[in-house]
Amino acid sequence: MALPKHVLVIRLSALGDVAMTVPVLRVVRKTYPEIKLTVVSRNQFSALFEDIEGIEFIEADVYGRHKGFGLFKLASEANRLGIDAVADLHNVIRSKVVRFLLRIKGVRTRSIDKGRAEKKKLTVGLNRDRAVLKSTHERYADVFRRLGLDINLTDHRFPPKKDISPRIQHFFGKEPKKAIGIAPFAAYASKMYPIDLMKEVIALLDQTNRFKIFLLGAGAAEVSVLKEIENDYDNVTNVADQLTFEEELSLISNLDLMVSMDSSNGHLAAMFGVPVITLWGVTHPCLGFTPFGQPDENQLLSDLEKYPLIPTSVYGNSFPAGYENVMTSIRPARIVEKIIETV
Known part of the structure; x- marks a missing residue:
């Protein structure tokens, strides 16, 4: 399977979940510096990605111009950038629609397995064995692996502290x-x-x-x-x-x-x-x-x-x-x- 050249990364909300994508995207960029990443999320979250070189950002205005049928606009905006793969780290109705619209244009897509069945087993019934499930970071990483991008989160390196005004x-x-x-x-x-x-x-x-x-x-x-x-x-x-x-x-x-x-x-x-x-x-x-x-x-x-x-x-x-x-x-x-x- 040929490696993608430009991956659209979708994670629309919430803040903590979007923040958890950051270490994963750092590793993707470190491992595959030749591959371009474009993140789709809410505009207020764009600052999370400013320290990662080679990442572009598209605002998902899901309560404005991208609401409802506006998702067609969002998919078109992404498609015009020349993306050839989608990493859907959210896997909700909005991201599924965008994913579908791009897939029918020939774009390769993969989405997160949230492990809902595994998690349900740990939160119902009288016996909680508290088996440690795969981390959300690894679930994000798995999406990229299924796109052919083999990454190891132990390769992650933290950035320097931000300058303070x-x-x-x-x-x-x-x-x-x-x-x-x-x-x-x-x-x-x-x-x-x-x-x-x-x-x-x-x-x-x-x-x-x-x-x-x-x-x-x-x-x-x-x-x-x-x-x-x-x-x-x-x-x-x-x-x-x-x-x-x-x-x-x-x-x-x-x-x-x-x-x-x-x-x-x-x-x-x-x-x-x-x-x-x-x-x-x-x-x-x-x-x-x-x-x-x-x-x-x-x-x-x-x-x-x-x-x-x-x-x-x-x-x-x-x-x-x-x-x-x-x-x-x-x-x-x-x-x-x-x-x-x-x-």
Whole structure:
């Protein structure tokens, strides 16, 4: 099978899932520098790919000009670029339509196997064996392998830290303290460490006077909570409403450590090789969503003996009665101990 010359890579959402494509695309470019890659995603995610040489970007305006029959326009835009292969890393209705339209024009296409049946087995029934499934990064890599691009993710190399502007340097301050990002929110409450307990974590870290703590989040409600926390501590800065996405990536790349839920900020930090401590609620690392390159010891789990039905779902959107507060079983002192041990 002849190698493709120009691959269209489709991953439309969500932020964390798009971020997980980045290490894979770095390896593709490193292994096959002669092959051109064009990524199709939402415009706000384009900054994720700026550090990868040889990657072009097409905006998928799925709520505007590419909505509905507008997908024909998207496929035509891609086809005019001369692509000869499609790596569909999303495999949803929109990407399937684009894939089909290009396939009938003679373009070779491959799509991700999300392992839905395997994941369902781990989230139903009374016995959870928590067999470790293939990571999402490897599932992405498999799509390229099926296009004839044999890649090995162990060949991945992280880029240098991003340059930081004087404005961002101002947030770090002049004192030589370790910089820690804390992203306390997640898409579902079942994956979110309780704010009162997170405040205990922050208080314990603040007392040491060894760390500069940056709070990350999005949306008015989250920003309001983070501003309240910021006001209570000397070494804490809320940056949730202070930075553009590009600036936030720059700040994250210069952190010494990130504390995150099973959510996007962990994947953003992992893109840059920043150590990530992930707090897991009703989801579990066995399902394949551990941030790239992060060791098992950085995965802090809820009490599996007390809550044996974990993982209750793939994304944390469903759980049985009594599992609403599983993350209270992760004590603040345990998190602080792990942070100090890691940095």
